[in-house]
Amino acid sequence: MTSAEEATTVRSRPVEDADMDENKPVLQLRVVVEAEDFDAAVRFYRDVLGLPERIAYAQGADDRVSILEAGRATLEIASPGHKKAIDQKSRQAARRAGASAWPSRSPTPRG
Template sequence: MTDVSEFRITLTVDDFDAAVRLYRDALGLPQLEDWSSDQGRVLLLDAGRVTLELFDEAQAAMVDDLEVGERVSGKVRFALHVADTDATAATLTAAGATAVAPPVDTPWGDRNARVAAPDGMQLTLFSS
């Protein structure tokens, strides 16, 4: 039994408006709260269920090689289960993300694409 009831990721971005356009508007993460004040801007977005996936360096290199062709991601990469990988990648690139690699079919049966958010965060989009 765990005492954890919520897993919240805090992402500090250089361009807040670009991040909102990508994550809330283009990706469609519902806005739960706006706690912005004179001291700073903050939105709480609902990203559905969160799981923590731990990779060792060899696994991270293998996934990067499969999705991109070389080791490119940092210590943190978001992986988002979406209904349509190709359509979501196109929507996000139209909203300011950069395509890192085109969609690929994985050996485990998913369709994956890699994009980078305007802040540089790499996102793996995957659909089954």
């Protein structure tokens, strides 16, 4: 396994039967897209695909996010700075929840 493959390997704890409950449906799906060209990505998903923008946040030039509606899902277009903040908060939450391993960085789609 190459170092790039190791960096994108996601490790998780085994799913226990107690974790699964048929009576608890998935209520929402959240997908975050890290976009180097944030403005172009927002224009594509909002203007070309027609996903309505629910809300947008910015903290400086490099920490921006636009949350778009996609049915029962939201699609978040995030600048690299905002994606870094999301990853950091997710790792902290996983540690508090007792997760044994969390990926060092999110897998990057290959295409």
